[in-house]
Amino acid sequence: MDVVTRQEQDTVIGAGLLAGTANVIMQLSKLPVGYGVLESRVDSGNIFKHPVKRTRTTLTYLAVVSLGTDEERQAYRRAVNGAHAQVRSTESSPVSYNAFDPRLQLWVAACLYRGLEDTCAAFGEPAGEAELDRRYQEAARLGTTLQVPREAWPADREAFARYWDAEVAAIRLDDTVRRYLHDLIELRYLPRPLAVLGVPLHRFVTTGFLPPRFREEMRLPWSPRSQRRFDRLTGAIRAVVRVLPVPLRQFPFNAYLWDLRRRLRHGLPLV
Numbered sequence: 001m002d003v004v005t006r007q008e009q010d011t012v013i014g015a016g017l018l019a020g021t022a023n024v025i026m027q028l029s030k031l032p033v034g035y036g037v038l039e040s041r042v043d044s045g046n047i048f049k050h051p052v053k054r055t056r057t058t059l060t061y062l063a064v065v066s067l068g069t070d071e072e073r074q075a076y077r078r079a080v081n082g083a084h085a086q087v088r089s090t091e092s093s094p095v096s097y098n099a100f101d102p103r104l105q106l107w108v109a110a111c112l113y114r115g116l117e118d119t120c121a122a123f124g125e126p127a128g129e130a131e132l133d134r135r136y137q138e139a140a141r142l143g144t145t146l147q148v149p150r151e152a153w154p155a156d157r158e159a160f161a162r163y164w165d166a167e168v169a170a171i172r173l174d175d176t177v178r179r180y181l182h183d184l185i186e187l188r189y190l191p192r193p194l195a196v197l198g199v200p201l202h203r204f205v206t207t208g209f210l211p212p213r214f215r216e217e218m219r220l221p222w223s224p225r226s227q228r229r230f231d232r233l234t235g236a237i238r239a240v241v242r243v244l245p246v247p248l249r250q251f252p253f254n255a256y257l258w259d260l261r262r263r264l265r266h267g268l269p270l271v
Contacts, residue, residue, distance in 0.1 A: 019205070021185060021202065022115070022207075022214075028181060030107050034180070039090075042087060048189045057271045060259065060270070061076060062253060063257040064260055065142055067257050075270065080146065087099035113139040136157050172217070173218065182218070207220045207226070
């Protein structure tokens, strides 16, 4: 069994889920990814129909990539591939896409890496250059656990920055995908009482975690005052996160990894 280092454990922060919707927006802002989700024929992966199951699938993926063994990652890859095999564009699709396209998967993995770095910066301990480099190389698993060849992952953080800047500059949302993403922000997949209570904070935190280019495409207002409020909020959460014992700091990712291992032992579906 693989040994998970203390440094790897420290990058798994449950509070990072606050940035989850922002990261989904980043991923789906590349229109082939966005339409792949909107038009997916995998009904069980539709967050508006099965929010609990969709959340479990996504968070289990992040947990197994970060904390799992090679064998567990391979098992989850096979399960995800079964679902992805059904996700491809049709003649009526506005854009062409295929869930097995390594270029699209590289973009999704890049967004997840950016989310990891953003949440570690917001809630984790300060990291030196050597630790940032190590973390970046480990993050290649976000793509290689699917179909991204290891050599396709940009060689270092400088190469990644060039890739990221070029891809972000090309982002152009259309009204269909933007409307879907606003539905996510407005929590329209939750029962209405929960959504009404949670939307103001969810919208604020989601906007705060979005890089400026994505805010522009989503047409979400943000101001220096908003940024100051956001910084105060993340600072308060960081103070709590840093004193939590590891199991609490990692929750719920450690719980989803436990569930994956249970499913593997009992031959239950993984996704």
